[in-house]
Amino acid sequence: MTSIIFGANGQDGHYLCNLLNQQGHSVIGVSRSGDFLKTNIASYDEVLELIKKFQPAFIFHLAANSTTRHEAMFENHATIATGTLNILEAVRNASPLTKVFISGSGLQFVNSNEPIKETDAFEARDAYSVSRIQSVYAARYFRSLGLKVYVGYFFNHDSPLRSERHIAKKISVAVRRIAEGSDEKIEIGDTSVIKEWTFAGDVVDGIMRLVDQDVVFEANISSGLGYSILDWLKACFNIVDLDYKNYVSEKNDFKPEYSKLVSDASLIRSLGFTPKVSFEQLAKLMV
Numbered sequence: 356m357t358s359i360i361f362g363a364n365g366q367d368g369h370y371l372c373n374l375l376n377q378q379g380h381s382v383i384g385v386s387r388s389g390d391f392l393k394t395n396i397a398s399y400d401e402v403l404e405l406i407k408k409f410q411p412a413f414i415f416h417l418a419a420n421s422t423t424r425h426e427a428m429f430e431n432h433a434t435i436a437t438g439t440l441n442i443l444e445a446v447r448n449a450s451p452l453t454k455v456f457i458s459g460s461g462l463q464f465v466n467s468n469e470p471i472k473e474t475d476a477f478e479a480r481d482a483y484s485v486s487r488i489q490s491v492y493a494a495r496y497f498r499s500l501g502l503k504v505y506v507g508y509f510f511n512h513d514s515p516l517r518s519e520r521h522i523a524k525k526i527s528v529a530v531r532r533i534a535e536g537s538d539e540k541i542e543i544g545d546t547s548v549i550k551e552w553t554f555a556g557d558v559v560d561g562i563m564r565l566v567d568q569d570v571v572f573e574a575n576i577s578s579g580l581g582y583s584i585l586d587w588l589k590a591c592f593n594i595v596d597l598d599y600k601n602y603v604s605e606k607n608d609f610k611p612e613y614s615k616l617v618s619d620a621s622l623i624r625s626l627g628f629t630p631k632v633s634f635e636q637l638a639k640l641m642v
């Protein structure tokens with residue numbers, strides 16, 4: 356059984372590749388970085404050629420620049436929105452039995468600080484969300500043409516493979532440096548922000564729970580458990596037996612994108628998904 360992963364060099368691609376290999380899949384990784392195929396997801400001809408060649412059982416579209424910055428608008432439109440259309444049209448024409456997974460985001464929904472459900476309304480709150488919303492409507496359209504297209508809405512999830520531009524990694528590596536003698540201060544915008552801190556290795560199990568059935572086609576792939584940035588700071592500093600208060604400073608002029616971003620995870624849990632790595636275990640893993 357062959358599977359193609361677009362975005363294989365990211366944290367999700369890494370853990371998904373490992374899981375698929377354990378399940379006996381032959382994995383074709385595609386990424387513009389790392390030791391992977393360099394198929395351009397924004398080129399229909401290149402995507403079609405790849406899918407024709409391998410006739411995969413599964414395709415996973417995880418490729419994206421994980422940022423809401425307006426400056427990344429065209430890059431993410433090409434990768435997320437155009438990439439989705441290219442994959443789905445190529446599957447329709449060359450491999451119609453292929454199951455396709457498209458990654459979505461909790462950021463593309465209206466956020467009223469309550470647990471977000473898959474049925475909640477979308478909101479184009481930033482350039483990133485615009486691309487994500489378009490890709491979901493493309494998935495629904497091609498599903499109406501008979502393809503098996505799944506959408507998994509991701510909420511914040513982390514691993515040691517994260518870059519330091521993400522707050523969990525920024526804090527965890529700084530805590531390690533401080534424990535080793537650094538006298539730095541960690542500058543944080545707003546420690547009261549609440550979000551999910553699920554382990555990426557667990558999230559990919561949720562992806563497979565979704566695509567291995569044919570009843571539910573859109574689901575939050577998430578824990579539904581919210582913790583604040585302050586909780587993360589405490590958990591990380593507790594590991595090295597230090598008081599976070601001595602090593603943290605807040606940006607007074609910082610305005611967060613949201614105050615709370617947490618999912619309703621009841622649907623994916625009904626498919627048998629249960630995260631195995633706890634909040635505290637993830638902190639230890641990353642520190």
